[in-house]
Amino acid sequence: MQTDSNARSRGEILAVTGKGGTGKTTTTAIMAKLLVQQGVRPLVVDADPPVSLAYALGAEPTKTLGLFRKKLIEDPREKRRIADSERHMREFIYDEVLMEVGGASLLVLGRAEGPGCFCGINELLKFGIQSLSDKYAITLIDCEAGIEQINRLVVNRLTTLLIVSDASVKGIRTAEHLSRVAGEYAVDGTFRVGLVINKAGMDIHPLEKRAEEIGLEIVGLIPEDENVAEFDLLGTPTTALPDDSPCVNAVRGIMERLKLIDPVG
Numbered sequence: 001m002q003t004d005s006n007a008r009s010r011g012e013i014l015a016v017t018g019k020g021g022t023g024k025t026t027t028t029a030i031m032a033k034l035l036v037q038q039g040v041r042p043l044v045v046d047a048d049p050p051v052s053l054a055y056a057l058g059a060e061p062t063k064t065l066g067l068f069r070k071k072l073i074e075d076p077r078e079k080r081r082i083a084d085s086e087r088h089m090r091e092f093i094y095d096e097v098l099m100e101v102g103g104a105s106l107l108v109l110g111r112a113e114g115p116g117c118f119c120g121i122n123e124l125l126k127f128g129i130q131s132l133s134d135k136y137a138i139t140l141i142d143c144e145a146g147i148e149q150i151n152r153l154v155v156n157r158l159t160t161l162l163i164v165s166d167a168s169v170k171g172i173r174t175a176e177h178l179s180r181v182a183g184e185y186a187v188d189g190t191f192r193v194g195l196v197i198n199k200a201g202m203d204i205h206p207l208e209k210r211a212e213e214i215g216l217e218i219v220g221l222i223p224e225d226e227n228v229a230e231f232d233l234l235g236t237p238t239t240a241l242p243d244d245s246p247c248v249n250a251v252r253g254i255m256e257r258l259k260l261i262d263p264v265g
């Protein structure tokens with residue numbers, strides 16, 4: 001089993017959520033990159049079935065919880081052996097599903113392969129996050145778009161919910177909705193919520209006003225960054241973005257503000 005040798009005292013579990021295409025995966029990948037640069041090995045969870053975070057980190061998602069579940073369905077003996085004990089199950093996920101990529105540990109949800117409904121795989125995801133995150137100073141979860149996953153995930157153990165929005169009042173309204181749903185499902189309600197505006201233009205005053213009205217704190221603005229678009233076009237991992245790329249600088253600022261990394265310089 002691998003543990004984080006640079007573990008900080010607190011176990012941060014941060015979920016990145018928001019509506020479709022707002023920049024969740026890009027933000028999560030850059031956060032992982034910045035943590036690794038500071039010597040922290042994060043547990044990074046690609047909780048979106050199309051596995052885009054894995055690619056953003058430069059990994060081929062050859063091992064997923066979806067494939068693991070299929071194996072269990074196809075091999076009843078293995079299923080009995082593993083399902084009998086949580087410890088076996090956790091060790092199996094460590095050994096057979098967790099991947100190492102660029103200084104981070106990556107857990108990929110993937111598609112639900114084979115028969116059966118999607119519920120089983122969500123339970124596996126929940127179990128995987130709960131049992132693995134204890135070993136890491138910080139866990140980053142790239143959620144699928146929308147609210148569904150918020151209540152299926154480990155909301156009761158989240159420490160930070162980062163909502164990524166586009167630069168529109170409509171986007172802020174969706175963020176408000178997500179924040180409310182998370183609050184309703186949270187068991188202890190102690191997680192903080194931060195709003196990030198991605199592809200932010202010059203004048204975001206109307207958005208700031210709206211966010212203030214609904215009590216959401218804007219923790220950072222990420223500018224439109226032509227490097228991000230170019231890297232995605234070429235299939236280059238997001239983590240290979242230059243350290244001084246506008247997007248990377250902005251995410252660094254957000255992480256410093258949230259005290260997830262130490263200030264540089």
Ligand SMILES: Nc1ncnc2c1ncn2[C@@H]1O[C@H](COP(=O)(O)OP(=O)(O)OP(=O)(O)O)[C@@H](O)[C@H]1O
Pocket residue numbers: 018019020021022023024025026027048052144145198199222223224225226228229232247
């Ligand atoms: N700051 C930025 N500047 C330029 N392009 C960006 C920026 N952020 C994201 N993009 C582009 O926007 C698109 C969506 O980004 P991303 O995949 O990170 O969003 P997402 O919220 O994870 O999407 P999904 O809901 O599909 O998972 C990508 O093509 C990405 O290259």
Ligand SMILES: [Mg+2]
Pocket residue numbers: 024025026048052053142
């Ligand atoms: Mg995504």
